Amino acid sequence: MIPWVFLRAGEYPSGSELFSLAPSFLSPAETAYLGTLRFPRRRDDWLAGRWAAKRLLAALQPAGQPFIATEYALMRSPSGAPILHHLGRPLPYSLSLSHRAGAVFCACCPLPGVALGVDLEWVEERHPAFYQDYFTLAEQAFAAKAEPNAPAVWFTLLWSAKEAVLKSLGLGLSVDPRRIEISADPHAWQALHRQASASVWQIVTVQTRGLPVDAPLSLWAQRRGDFVLTCALNAKGPAELAPDEHPIQP
Numbered sequence: 001m002i003p004w005v006f007l008r009a010g011e012y013p014s015g016s017e018l019f020s021l022a023p024s025f026l027s028p029a030e031t032a033y034l035g036t037l038r039f040p041r042r043r044d045d046w047l048a049g050r051w052a053a054k055r056l057l058a059a060l061q062p063a064g065q066p067f068i069a070t071e072y073a074l075m076r077s078p079s080g081a082p083i084l085h086h087l088g089r090p091l092p093y094s095l096s097l098s099h100r101a102g103a104v105f106c107a108c109c110p111l112p113g114v115a116l117g118v119d120l121e122w123v124e125e126r127h128p129a130f131y132q133d134y135f136t137l138a139e140q141a142f143a144a145k146a147e148p149n150a151p152a153v154w155f156t157l158l159w160s161a162k163e164a165v166l167k168s169l170g171l172g173l174s175v176d177p178r179r180i181e182i183s184a185d186p187h188a189w190q191a192l193h194r195q196a197s198a199s200v201w202q203i204v205t206v207q208t209r210g211l212p213v214d215a216p217l218s219l220w221a222q223r224r225g226d227f228v229l230t231c232a233l234n235a236k237g238p239a240e241l242a243p244d245e246h247p248i249q250p
């Protein structure tokens with residue numbers, strides 16, 4: 001199972017509260033990095049990501065073993081991908097996070113050698129140029145004719161899935177997103193639309209073309225109200241690897 005958490009604004013401390021709480025949950029290396037962040041919104045998002053990641057790690061700690069948040073550091077690799085350290089040593093867990101509209105989504109894959117990418121998006125209309133520039137013709141055709149007729153929902157799902165895949169491959173938006181083509185059984189997409197309040201993961205199909213890194217991929221998506229959550233693994237996992245929401249203490 002892939003443990004994950006999704007926290008909306010109001011379900012975790014605000015930016016100014018997190019800033020005050022920072023000494024209780026940031027490692028010294030993270031505290032030094034925080035000092036370099038100049039823009040309040042970026043600082044709030046960055047703090048929210050560390051807060052969610054450490055709440056998730058605390059919830060995963062075996063019973064009876066204390067979790068000392070300041071011993072863990074979620075640092076930035078040269079590509080921007082997060083790397084988890086404990087007392088200065090990298091841990092063989094892949095952790096990924098995403099922030100959007102005051103919410104934060106974080107997941108962790110404890111299997112060595114398997115990298116994970118997650119993404120969180122808010123369903124919204126975007127400029128038509130965005131659809132033309134970043135989606136393959138097949139994806140554009142799908143979003144235009146999928147039922148129910150809600151292109152913003154479908155494009156948001158497709159976009160989020162691409163970002164999750166690019167993160168799981170450690171590439172981010174350094175490559176053309178059209179090299180990743182997302183598709184799924186139309187009934188599965190309709191189920192995603194219907195299940196906006198049921199929070200059910202659906203398997204999504206992905207094909208990649210000419211990427212510098214090739215890997216068999218697993219991909220899931222779900223809707224939570226007007227949010228879309230996606231989770232990708234750079235491996236074909238057994239069914240038991242599917243995401244599994246982890247309850248955390250506030």
Ligand SMILES: CC(C)(COP(=O)(O)OP(=O)(O)OC[C@H]1O[C@@H](n2cnc3c(N)ncnc32)[C@H](O)[C@@H]1OP(=O)(O)O)[C@@H](O)C(=O)NCCC(=O)NCCS
Binds near residue numbers: 081118119172173
């Ligand atoms: C990774 C990327 C797709 C994230 O996009 P986003 O929707 O703006 O932001 P999200 O909140 O969903 O994700 C941000 C998190 O992704 C992670 N991330 C960043 N780069 C990553 C990469 N190359 N691989 C995997 N994860 C990455 C980080 O954990 C980051 O959060 P943090 O900085 O607080 O730790 C995008 O920022 C990117 O591609 N960055 C690298 C390439 C770049 O900077 N290109 C120049 C821009 S033109």
